[in-house]
Structures are given as C-alpha cells and as structure tokens.
Amino acid sequence: MSTKTIKFEIVTPExxxxxxxxxxITVPTASGEITVLxxxxxxxxxxxxGVIEIKRADNVVEIMAVSGGFLEVMKDKxxxxxxxxxxxxxxxxxxxxxxxxxxxxxxxxxxxxxxxQFTNIASKIEKELARERALNKWRRLKNVxxxx
Amino acid sequence: MAKTKEISRRIKSVSSTKxxxxxxxxxxxxxxxxxxxxxxxxxTYANLSWETVLRLAEISKSKNENLHPLLLPRAKVSKAxxxxxxxxxxxxxxxxxxxxxxxxESIARHPIPTDFILTGKKGTIIRNQNYExxxxxxxxxxxxxxxxxxxxxxxxxxxxxxxxxDKILVAYTDFISAARQVPRVKQLLPVExxxxxxxxxxxxxxxxxxxxxxxxxxxxxxxxxxxxxxxEYTFEPSASEVLDKMIPRLLEIxxxxxxLEANASEHSASMSAMHQATEAASDMVSELTLFYNKVRxxxxxxxxxxISAGANALAE
Numbered sequence: 001m002s003t004k005t006i007k008f009e010i011v012t013p014e015x016x017x018x019x020x021x022x023x024x025i026t027v028p029t030a031s032g033e034i035t036v037l038x039x040x041x042x043x044x045x046x047x048x049x050g051v052i053e054i055k056r057a058d059n060v061v062e063i064m065a066v067s068g069g070f071l072e073v074m075k076d077k078x079x080x081x082x083x084x085x086x087x088x089x090x091x092x093x094x095x096x097x098x099x100x101x102x103x104x105x106x107x108x109x110x111x112x113x114x115x116x117q118f119t120n121i122a123s124k125i126e127k128e129l130a131r132e133r134a135l136n137k138w139r140r141l142k143n144v145x146x147x148x
Numbered sequence: 149m150a151k152t153k154e155i156s157r158r159i160k161s162v163s164s165t166k167x168x169x170x171x172x173x174x175x176x177x178x179x180x181x182x183x184x185x186x187x188x189x190x191x192t193y194a195n196l197s198w199e200t201v202l203r204l205a206e207i208s209k210s211k212n213e214n215l216h217p218l219l220l221p222r223a224k225v226s227k228a229x230x231x232x233x234x235x236x237x238x239x240x241x242x243x244x245x246x247x248x249x250x251x252x253e254s255i256a257r258h259p260i261p262t263d264f265i266l267t268g269k270k271g272t273i274i275r276n277q278n279y280e281x282x283x284x285x286x287x288x289x290x291x292x293x294x295x296x297x298x299x300x301x302x303x304x305x306x307x308x309x310x311x312x313x314d315k316i317l318v319a320y321t322d323f324i325s326a327a328r329q330v331p332r333v334k335q336l337l338p339v340e341x342x343x344x345x346x347x348x349x350x351x352x353x354x355x356x357x358x359x360x361x362x363x364x365x366x367x368x369x370x371x372x373x374x375x376x377x378x379x380e381y382t383f384e385p386s387a388s389e390v391l392d393k394m395i396p397r398l399l400e401i402x403x404x405x406x407x408l409e410a411n412a413s414e415h416s417a418s419m420s421a422m423h424q425a426t427e428a429a430s431d432m433v434s435e436l437t438l439f440y441n442k443v444r445x446x447x448x449x450x451x452x453x454x455i456s457a458g459a460n461a462l463a464e
Contacts, residue, residue: 009196011192011193011196012189012193013190013194013294013401013404014189015189016192019353029384030384030385030389031384031385034384040187040383042380042381043381043382043383043384044200044381044382044383044384044390044394045383045385045390046384046389046390046393046394047387070197070200070390070393070394070397070398072200079196079197079200081193081197081200081398115213120266121276
C-alpha cells in the first residue's frame with residue numbers, strides 16, 4: 001500500500017462536511033461506481049445518489065450518503081460538490097425509513113401529477129434509499145447488529 | 149418659563165425617536181446574525197464550484213474548443229442584462245444608492261444597450277431614470293432556500309440561450325464584514341476567466357475563499373501538472389452531458405450566493421445606520437439637556453435679580 005494521499009474535500013451548500021487527507025475514495029457516478037486512488041487522471045463527473053466510501057489516511061473507513069452533485073478529480077485532490085451529504089454514523093434508521101415510506105406513498109398517490117412533481121418525489125426516494133444503504137454498509141463495517 | 153417647556157418637549161421627542169432607532173438596531177442585528185450565518189455556510193461551496201467552472205472556461209478557451217455554449221463569449225455583444233439586487237426597505241444608509249450607482253457606472257463603461265432585472269423594492273427607483281427594465285422579481289428579506297430564485301435563474305438562462313442577451317451581469321453588495329460592504333458587478337454569463345476581478349466573498353489563498361485568476365493558475369500548477377506535462381480533464385459520461393447539468397446548477401448557486409451576500413450586507417448596513425441614528429439622538433439629548441439647564445438657571449437668576457431689585461426699592 002502506498003502512503004500517497006489525496007486532499008479530499010466534500011462540501012454542500014450547507015457546510016463543509018469533510019476535509020482531510022485520504023488514501024482512496026469510492027463514489028457513485030452517472031456512469032457507474034468509480035474508485036479514485038492517488039495520481040488519478042483529472043476527471044469531472046456527475047454524482048449519483050448513493051454511498052461514498054472513504055479510506056482515511058489513518059486507515060479508518062468512512063461511509064457517507066450523498067444525493068447527487070458533482071465530482072472533480074485532480075492529480076492529488078478530489079473535490080465533491082454534493083447537494084446533500086451525511087456521514088453514516090449521523091444517520092437515524094427510523095427517520096430514514098419513515099421518510100422513504102412517506103415518499104413512496106406519495107409516489108403511489110401521485111400517478112397523475114405533473115412531471116416535475118414526480119421527478120421530485122422520485123429523487124427523494126432515491127435519496128432516502130442512498131441513506132439506508134449507507135447506514136447498512138456502515139453497520140456491516142462496524143459489526144453492529146441492525147435492529148438493536 | 150415658556151422656553152424651558154419647549155425645550156423639555158423637544159428632549160422628550162428626541163428620546164422617543166432614540167428608542168425607536170434603538171429597537172430597529174436590535175432587529176437589524178438579529179437579522180444580520182441570521183444572514184451572516186447563511187452567507188458563510190454556502191460560501192465555500194459557491195467558491196469551489198465557481199473555481200471549477202472558471203477552470204473549465206479557461207480550458208475551453210485555451211484549447212479553442214467549444215466545450216459548452218455557456219462558456220463561450222459571443223463574437224458580437226449587442227445587448228446585456230444586469231440583475232440588480234437591492235433591499236425591500238430603506239433605513240440602511242447608502243446601501244441601495246451605492247449598489248445602484250455601481251450598476252450605472254458599469255453600464256456607462258460598456259456602452260452596450262442594457263436591460264435591468266430588478267429584485268427588491270428599492271430598485272424600482274430605476275424606473276424613472278430612462279433605463280430599460282426587463283423584469284421585476286420579489287425578494288424576501290431573509291433568503292433560506294435556493295429555490296426562491298429559480299424563476300429568476302430560469303428566465304436569465306433562457307434569455308441568454310435564446311440570444312436575447314449576450315451578457316448577463318449581477319450587481320450586488322459583497323459582504324466583507326459587519327462594518328464593511330462593497331458593491332460589485334460580476335459577470336455571470338458567459339463564464340470568462342478575465343472577468344473575475346469582481347469576486348464573491350473575501351479573498352485569501354489560505355482557506356480558499358474567493359476566486360481570482362492567480363489563484364486558479366496556482367491551483368492548476370499545483371494539482372494538474374507534472375513537470376511540463378499538463379493533465380487534461382476527462383468528462384464522464386461526456387463533456388456536454390456533464391456541463392449541461394453542471395453549469396446551470398453552479399450558476400444558480402452563484403446567484404444564490406450573490407443574494408445571500410446582499411442580504412447580509414443589507415442587514416449590516418441597516419444595523420450600522422440605526423446605530424448611528426441612536427448615537428446622534430443621544431448627542432442631541434445631552435446637548436438639549438445642557439441648553440435646558442442653562443435656560444433654567446438664567447431664568448432663576450433673572451427672577452432673583454427682580455426680587456432683590458423689588459426689595460431694594462421697598463427699603464428706600
């Protein structure tokens with residue numbers, strides 16, 4: 001394992017979520033999941049709602065849920081401009097489930113609403129799903145039994 | 149005695165004015181705190197995203213390759229639009245007049261026909277001044293959601309893409325500190341790197357707040373080149389797809405940030421204006437009190453003189 005690190009920064013319109021040196025990062029992009037290691041070629045891509053996995057310089061793995069945005073990769077730097085981003089340990093399972101169920105119910109009821117509203121609901125569901133996945137992944141990682 | 153009564157009435161009226169300005173100062177301070185919090189929250193995002201867009205604009209220019217229509221300056225600029233961000237209320241010192249003057253100055257510098265797009269009630273003063281007004285938008289005092297400005301962004305993008313305007317500018321007041329706000333005009337479209345001298349937020353290379361061409365060049369050198377070789381960006385899935393999504397979104401954020409800066413400035417300006425008013429009222433009260441005492445003393449002296457003169461006359 002090389003000791004080369006990447007300067008990583010993830011910001012949302014709300015705040016700077018995380019800014020530190022990392023070893024590698026896996027992000028969901030529009031054309032599939034990619035892993036960025038140091039000395040990656042410069043890249044600009046669209047972020048999909050999903051789970052980001054970061055390996056910090058101290059070998060600790062961090063999981064985050066994002067809901068779309070943009071990714072900019074430079075030689076030794078990665079910048080993520082996310083719409084929202086939450087760290088897995090800050091997520092609350094009950095709240096996520098509730099939000100998703102509510103959104104799905106809305107979707108059921110909203111078969112005949114206009115396109116814009118429908119896209120809004122669909123993206124909301126996707127966002128909650130991403131949160132759920134992030135939480136599950138984090139639990140597996142930390143060996144926490146879900147449901148307890 | 150009639151004179152002292154009049155003075156005491158004036159003292160009373162000035163001190164009640166003082167009470168009002170003091171209360172307004174407090175209100176403005178509370179609003180300012182909120183607005184500053186909001187502006188600081190999004191600043192990093194806005195600056196980082198603007199940096200990315202500018203870098204892409206530069207690449208597009210240096211390679212003479214048209215990455216995206218929004219990045220390309222038009223050969224002939226025949227009409228421009230300027231978005232003017234003003235406040236809804238007065239009582240904020242020179243805040244509105246400063247930004248309006250700045251907007252007019254920038255129009256005078258580039259003699260292109262320019263339409264105004266007004267936001268905020270105080271901007272409507274422009275109406276009587278022989279300028280073309282394309283649209284007027286309402287603005288809330290405290291902006292909390294970027295969605296509030298989507299209609300404006302949509303209109304501006306459509307008008308730009310349809311060729312109605314060849315340049316979009318925004319005039320707003322940059323918030324530097326509670327005591328200092330600077331009116332600025334910034335070019336939103338097309339995205340051009342030479343035009344970024346008028347930045348959002350305070351510039352410092354340390355925490356990367358604010359964007360200048362130098363900063364971008366330095367960053368490019370640091371993060372994008374190895375020896376003489378300069379890396380090129382790859383776009384996934386494709387340049388046009390990425391930029392189609394990215395540039396409008398980031399413009400939205402830029403404009404939103406401009407609104408937040410303007411809001412924070414407005415409330416800071418109104419707070420300091422009200423603070424000055426309160427101080428002026430205090431000065432006036434103390435001056436009047438002094439005058440009142442002098443008049444009262446003069447009255448007493450005159451009375452004593454009269455009485456003793458009367459007593460003297462009786463004794464003789």
